[in-house]
Amino acid sequence: MTRKLNFYAGPSVLPLEVFEEIQKNMVEYGDSGLSLIETSHRSATYDEVHMGAISLIRELFAVPDNYKVLLLGGGATLQFGMIPMNFLPKDGHCDFVVSGSWSKKAYDDAKKIGSVNVLFDGKSEGYVSLPDAGDVKPSDGSSYVYITSNETIGGVQWKDWPDTGDVPLFCDMSSDIMSHPVPVEKFGLIYAGAQKNLGPAGVTIVIVRDDILERCADGLPAYLDYRTHANKDSLYNTPPVFPIWAMKLVLERMKRIGGIEAMAKHNRDKASLVYDVIDGSDGFYRCPVDERYRSEMNVVFRLPSEDLEKAFVAEATSKGMMGLKGHRSVGGCRASLYNSMTVEGAGELAEFMKGFMKEKR
Known part of the structure; x- marks a missing residue:
């Protein structure tokens, strides 16, 4: 096989050595006598993969101890609604920087849940620029400020981060997570679909600060409540086993190369x-x-x-x-x-x- 060069916006290219490792262990994982994708997600075999992936995310991304790392299904798009359902009070509002197509989609979903204030909208210029990070200030009483770190369609990327003070900064990092160091402590919540930089489609990483979890709304369906997943190490239900395994292999390679x-x-x-x-x-x-x-x-x-x-x-x-x-x-x-x-x-x-x-x- 002659591999072609994959410049698609997603799913993205993955390392050949990761594919080869998956191929080697797909039918039988190690000497378990089973494929990992048919092994119980409550087993010790899968637990090593699951917790190993979380541990690598913490290590490589320098995630502080007071943050939970969640591995969820539903794609990053589920987070467009899940975030405001948990953190946008009925009598409150949040702030948005609308910098391109993906932040606009998140904004449209948030508006269905509650009140949204727009701090910046780049539509009139064709989504070709961003505000200076120092100019992004939360409005009075805001529950959170939402940004998208990299817009895959417009090709704009934040190079510095707003200082939002006591108002938590939430960020969709789906298309540039782990492509460069990030001061995780500046954010209340970070999320990213894995299929650009870290693995195949099917798993979404959520990194959320402990005190933010305490703000989750009550009365949500179990899967839509972040606390459900935080309390169960993302094993409340069957996780997306194959994407998590592949992501772990990508992360292991990343660690090996520096x-x-x-x-x-x-x-x-x-x-x-x-x-x-x-x-x-x-x-x-x-x-x-x-x-x-x-x-x-x-x-x-x-x-x-x-x-x-x-x-x-x-x-x-x-x-x-x-x-x-x-x-x-x-x-x-x-x-x-x-x-x-x-x-x-x-x-x-x-x-x-x-x-x-x-x-x-």
Whole structure:
């Protein structure tokens, strides 16, 4: 098999060695006589995987002791409603930074639960920039401030974090979690779907501070109450066993190659390769995003015409570079460079971009 380069926005590329480890142990996990995906989630065999994954998240992401790490189903999208159901009082409100399509979806769901105040909305400019972190201040009486760390469609990424004081900061980190160090202690709650940087789709990480859990609303269905999962180590019901196992393997590899500091350099190097071509193209390639907030995970760019963009995507696909078409809502092109994309892969894209420009200019 000749593996193609996966630039899709998700599910993302995963390390080949992780696939090989899964292949080796899929039918029989270790010498257990069973596949892990048919083994009881109450067994010692699975417990080692489950608690091992949580332990690695704590270690690699430097999660303080006063935070719980939860592994939930439902995708990150479930968190759009679950957060306000737990933390948005009927007589209160929360604050939102609407920085792109994903924060807009979360905002729309939160409005169905309660009152939402918008601190910033980038729609009028096409979601190509962010507010200065120092300008994001919670409104009086706010229950929490909600941001999205990286917008996969628009290609904007926070480079610094707002200081919201006593009002907890909540963040959707689905598309850049563990791509660089984060001061977890600045946040009341962080969540992320695993399928961009950490594993296959099916498991969502929630990192929530203990005192935030005390604010959960009463009377919710059991699964929708964060305390249910915190009290049961995310084993209240059958967890998404396979995605958790795969994520654990990804995390083990991350630890072997130097942890998040090494991953941050890896991601900067990849993004620089592509952005350098864009910036050195004299306008043939154009990134619409404010340079201060360009994403290292999702590099969005335009060519001089839509016809050239179609030709670019078609030719790249024929050369085994998949997923470079921009999201249907914005058009253009997009290269997603998540954790497991190699520097060599990003370099191959950069060289293709140079050759395409030379040919078509």
